[in-house]
Amino acid sequence: MTAENNNTLYMDVRGQGETIVMLHGWGMHSGILDGLSSVLSKHFKVISIDLPGHGYSSTQCPLTLSEVSEQILSQIDMDCHWLGWSLGGSIVMSMAEIAPERFKSMTLLSANPCFVSKQQWPHGINASVFCGFVDDLQQDYQKTLKKFLALQTLSSEGGAATLKQLRQQLFATGEPDLMALRQGLDILIQTDMRGSLEDSQIPSLMLLGERDQLVPVSIAAYYQSLPSHPQVEVIANAGHTPFLSHPETTAALISDFIEQQCHEVVNNG
DSSP states (O other), rough: EEEEEETEEEEEEEESSSEEEOOOOOOGGGGGGGGHOOOOOOEEEEEEOOOSSTOOOSSSSSOOOHHHHHHHHHHHHHHHEEEEEEEEHHHHEEEEEEEEEEEEEEEESSSSSSOOEEEEEEEEBHHHOOOHHEEEEEEOOOHHHHHHHHHTTTOOHHHHHEEEEHHHHHHHTOOOHHHHHHHHHHHHOOOHHHHHHHHSSOOOOEEETTSSSSTTTTHHHHHHHHHHHHHHETTTTTTOOOHHHHHHHHHHHHHHHHHHHHHHHHHHH
């Protein structure tokens, strides 16, 4: 395992082979994906990135959707497989819209093109939930982060153990920047990538938790209706962090999907 700090974004690099780039969710850092990275790096080269103001990455690059997307694309100068969990999924979708030619595949893990529910969009959650986190950040951001972690594991099988893992990792690499946290929430509240996703032809895997309280499992039907015909998998009894509660299943689905994409490229080459 090696670690690289390219300009402003910290990267953890492991393994060899086809490259998978992974982006974490709000308030966390790349270390939360260590278990998944360790498994996948047995067969692939895995690059895990700390988003701006999180983990070991500086705040020089603002955590706005367009700027962080361009920053990551400028530092990963190759075509590869992209994976985003939660907020990381929103950024992956943004990069896919900007530079689809850089995508061999896209895996969206507990992600939503529009996290906030709207008229004729029941697959989000009420905006007041995120707005409440925005208000709470100014009062006690540590308490707010811990509250968000609890929401991620609510109703999940093994939720207590998963919540313990999340809390242990939360400040393992230092405390996230308050402005970056606010900017990340703004992405979750404001972003609507449905149009882009519906136009995309990138081979995609959509992984969902059956009991996810942030990304309702009802979104599976929407994903299945997309013109690109993505592979949609619902992990039984999992919440928002299936890579922690159901690590073997999650890793196997991702690994099999990417190997399939590589196999099809060889056959069509």
